[in-house]
Amino acid sequence: MKSLEELRKLRAELEKELAARNSEGKPKIIIGMGTCGIAAGAREILQAVLQELEKRNLDVITTQTGCIGMCEQEPLLDVELPGKERITYGKVTPKDVERIIVEHVVNGNVVEDLAIARLEEGGI
Amino acid sequence: MNPKFYRSHVLICTGTGCVSSGSNNIKSRLTAKLEESGLQDEVKVVETGCHGFCEKGPIVIVYPEGVFYCQVEADDINEIVEEHLLKGRVVERLLYTELGTEKKIPAYSEIDFYKKQHRIVLANCGRINPESIKEYIAVGGYEACGKALTEMTPEEVIAEVKKSGLRGRGGAGFPTGLKWEFTRQTPGDKKYVICNADEGDPGAFMDRSLLEGDPHRIIEGMIIAAYAIGADEGYIYVRAEYPLAIRRLEIALEQAREYGFLGENIFGSGFNFDLKIKKGAGAFVCGEETALMASIEGKRGMPRPKPPFPSVSGLWGKPTNINNVETFGNVPDIIRNGADAYRAIGTEKSTGTKVFALTGKINNTGLVEVPMGMTLREIIYDIGGGVSNGGKLKAVQIGGPSGGCIPADLLDLPIDYESLQEAGAMMGSGGMVVMDETTCMVDVARFFLQFTQSESCGKCTPCREGTKRMLEILDRICSGEGREGDLELLEELGDHIVSTSLCQLGGSAPNPVLSTLKYFREEYEAHIKDKRCPANVCAGMSAAYVIDPETCIGCTACTRVCPTGAISGERKQPHVINSQLCISCGACAEKCPVGAIAQG
Numbered sequence: 001m002k003s004l005e006e007l008r009k010l011r012a013e014l015e016k017e018l019a020a021r022n023s024e025g026k027p028k029i030i031i032g033m034g035t036c037g038i039a040a041g042a043r044e045i046l047q048a049v050l051q052e053l054e055k056r057n058l059d060v061i062t063t064q065t066g067c068i069g070m071c072e073q074e075p076l077l078d079v080e081l082p083g084k085e086r087i088t089y090g091k092v093t094p095k096d097v098e099r100i101i102v103e104h105v106v107n108g109n110v111v112e113d114l115a116i117a118r119l120e121e122g123g124i
Numbered sequence: 125m126n127p128k129f130y131r132s133h134v135l136i137c138t139g140t141g142c143v144s145s146g147s148n149n150i151k152s153r154l155t156a157k158l159e160e161s162g163l164q165d166e167v168k169v170v171e172t173g174c175h176g177f178c179e180k181g182p183i184v185i186v187y188p189e190g191v192f193y194c195q196v197e198a199d200d201i202n203e204i205v206e207e208h209l210l211k212g213r214v215v216e217r218l219l220y221t222e223l224g225t226e227k228k229i230p231a232y233s234e235i236d237f238y239k240k241q242h243r244i245v246l247a248n249c250g251r252i253n254p255e256s257i258k259e260y261i262a263v264g265g266y267e268a269c270g271k272a273l274t275e276m277t278p279e280e281v282i283a284e285v286k287k288s289g290l291r292g293r294g295g296a297g298f299p300t301g302l303k304w305e306f307t308r309q310t311p312g313d314k315k316y317v318i319c320n321a322d323e324g325d326p327g328a329f330m331d332r333s334l335l336e337g338d339p340h341r342i343i344e345g346m347i348i349a350a351y352a353i354g355a356d357e358g359y360i361y362v363r364a365e366y367p368l369a370i371r372r373l374e375i376a377l378e379q380a381r382e383y384g385f386l387g388e389n390i391f392g393s394g395f396n397f398d399l400k401i402k403k404g405a406g407a408f409v410c411g412e413e414t415a416l417m418a419s420i421e422g423k424r425g426m427p428r429p430k431p432p433f434p435s436v437s438g439l440w441g442k443p444t445n446i447n448n449v450e451t452f453g454n455v456p457d458i459i460r461n462g463a464d465a466y467r468a469i470g471t472e473k474s475t476g477t478k479v480f481a482l483t484g485k486i487n488n489t490g491l492v493e494v495p496m497g498m499t500l501r502e503i504i505y506d507i508g509g510g511v512s513n514g515g516k517l518k519a520v521q522i523g524g525p526s527g528g529c530i531p532a533d534l535l536d537l538p539i540d541y542e543s544l545q546e547a548g549a550m551m552g553s554g555g556m557v558v559m560d561e562t563t564c565m566v567d568v569a570r571f572f573l574q575f576t577q578s579e580s581c582g583k584c585t586p587c588r589e590g591t592k593r594m595l596e597i598l599d600r601i602c603s604g605e606g607r608e609g610d611l612e613l614l615e616e617l618g619d620h621i622v623s624t625s626l627c628q629l630g631g632s633a634p635n636p637v638l639s640t641l642k643y644f645r646e647e648y649e650a651h652i653k654d655k656r657c658p659a660n661v662c663a664g665m666s667a668a669y670v671i672d673p674e675t676c677i678g679c680t681a682c683t684r685v686c687p688t689g690a691i692s693g694e695r696k697q698p699h700v701i702n703s704q705l706c707i708s709c710g711a712c713a714e715k716c717p718v719g720a721i722a723q724g
Contacts (some may be wrong), residue, residue: 001270001390002392003391004129004267004271007261007266007270008267010261011261011264011267015262016263017128018133018252020131021133021187021188022187022188023187030212031438033210033213056127062132064212066213102555104619108463118522124368
């Protein structure tokens with residue numbers, strides 16, 4: 001270690017490895033993993049999300065939830081940006097994942113044609 | 125290349141406590157199950173140090189949700205993987221149940237045991253992998269060291285530590301910055317820094333947990349101290365019976381050298397420093413600084429008179445700065461965030477936090493870090509969850525064998541160096557043993573004195589012989605042969621030992637006796653005058669059991685359990701207990717189906 005600068009650069013890189021341990025103030029992607037979701041292919045959606053996040057090096061929290069009753073619309077994927085309402089996307093395909101991440105998570109624009117519901121912040 | 129992205133981290137505590145309750149097995153089961161479920165690339169398994177809540181171990185925490193699972197068994201792993209990691213459903217039955225409300229609390233931060241704690245020294249324990257220098261750097265590790273070495277002069281470092289008000293956490297509470305200044309000011313081209321990790325108090329395990337859970341923090345604190353005093357060599361003196369702490373320290377030292385935090389020209393500052401581990405054989409007296417240094421030098425571990433203090437003539441006769449593990453653990457935060465931020469925590473004279481090991485008759489045993497000045501009541505009831513089995517608090521023993529007992533009516537005593545000293549106890553290393561009505565204070569004092577008596581190195585006669593005589597008197601009192609004048613004699617002996625011993629082993633050995641004499645004198649008197657142990661602990665002291673002939677049905681159940689054959693009587697006739705043979709064990713009363721037996 002030759003300088004404080006070098007250490008700080010190294011820290012910035014290493015911090016990403018611990019990102020999953022701190023969810024405060026970060027965008028969140030929530031995937032419906034009830035039996036209905038899994039049957040409709042939620043695992044593939046989750047994997048597509050992870051690949052996309054890794055590819056773009058994004059600090060996003062990925063978590064799952066159980067069935068919320070809209071089994072007809074599964075696989076469901078929710079995006080919740082800090083301080084914004086939670087948007088639910090229905091009948092998501094692995095191909096849609098990239099669009100949702102680029103347009104919504106990165107640029108902050110809801111993908112209107114895929115969105116099926118909105119929840120106020122702090123809702124379910 | 126981007127670091128590997130994992131959506132979830134599962135943290136498994138691998139401190140000594142959780143390892144002994146099976147966390148290694150949990151880890152291997154989890155790793156296998158993740159692979160079987162195809163999740164090994166999505167979920168990362170991380171070993172961490174101690175969370176302090178050893179009572180509820182093994183502890184497993186699942187991020188990003190931050191769900192806290194306690195008392196996890198290997199058989200629970202399938203459910204955690206299938207339900208939580210695969211489907212996002214929290215496994216309710218493994219959550220912490222709040223005492224009193226019986227509510228299930230999923231989040232780490234919402235658990236009552238943690239809510240009132242303020243974790244500085246223990247901040248990374250349970251949060252990062254102690255065997256990974258990368259994780260330590262990721263949470264800001266070695267930045268304080270970089271700041272000190274490249275942006276501050278040694279004098280400025282000392283001034284900052286002085287201003288922070290940090291005092292020695294080994295127990296005596298000497299101002300750390302002042303100690304550093306003395307060592308810096310002593311002329312000499314060779315100086316040493318030593319970390320005293322010879323933790324020996326029964327029930328204290330904060331140093332071990334810190335070394336196991338965050339070894340880099342201690343190394344960083346030592347580098348800063350070495351820079352401040354101008355030392356190029358250091359020792360960590362740790363007892364050999366802490367194998368896990370030693371292993372993690374060895375790994376950490378290796379990594380620190382590899383990254384250039386130890387060695388030559390650290391941070392390009394021209395400053396050189398390296399560290400060695402010295403394993404102690406476990407003699408309690410080696411926690412005393414001069415005995416510790418003698419032990420490093422290969423001599424018999426015995427204290428020597430002070431002055432000269434180690435800062436003037438220490439290891440190999442060179443100026444030496446010696447601090448406790450927890451003291452070094454505070455240093456990186458002081459340098460990184462500044463003395464003012466540190467001073468803002470705690471009280472005016474006792475700044476910052478202190479780690480305590482909560483044990484005894486308390487619901488939440490474990491390791492807690494609280495701001496100085498918090499009251500005993502808050503620690504025992506709000507964090508510790510109160511006395512176990514609904515018992516009534518009688519006293520708290522603070523400071524281990526050098527400390528004293530604080531009675532329940534001083535529960536609102538703020539915990540800082542001065543208040544504890546005034547109350548007849550001492551901060552010590554931070555052992556806190558909670559006692560209820562079933563504890564005999566004479567017996568407790570005897571227990572601690574037994575410990576120091578057998579650990580006395582024998583150099584000073586008052587400590588060697590005096591503690592022996594005191595112990596004989598206590599033995600006598602506990603077996604019902606106490607005499608008039610014993611208490612005065614105990615006090616006289618105690619005062620002499622305190623004032624005439626060379627080191628703090630003798631200087632504090634009588635404390636447990638003197639403080640219980642001060643607060644629980646009537647209990648000693650009951651032993652001597654009434655030949656009665658009020659807590660029913662001292663064998664042969666409590667009253668013999670008697671059978672009520674009206675109630676006895678002559679079933680003979682009691683005769684079969686009596687270990688001394690003290691009960692006789694015809695079948696279906698009232699039985700009798702021979703009070704000469706009865707040892708008051710209570711086995712007969714427990715067995716009696718009609719409740720005819722009671723203490724007379």
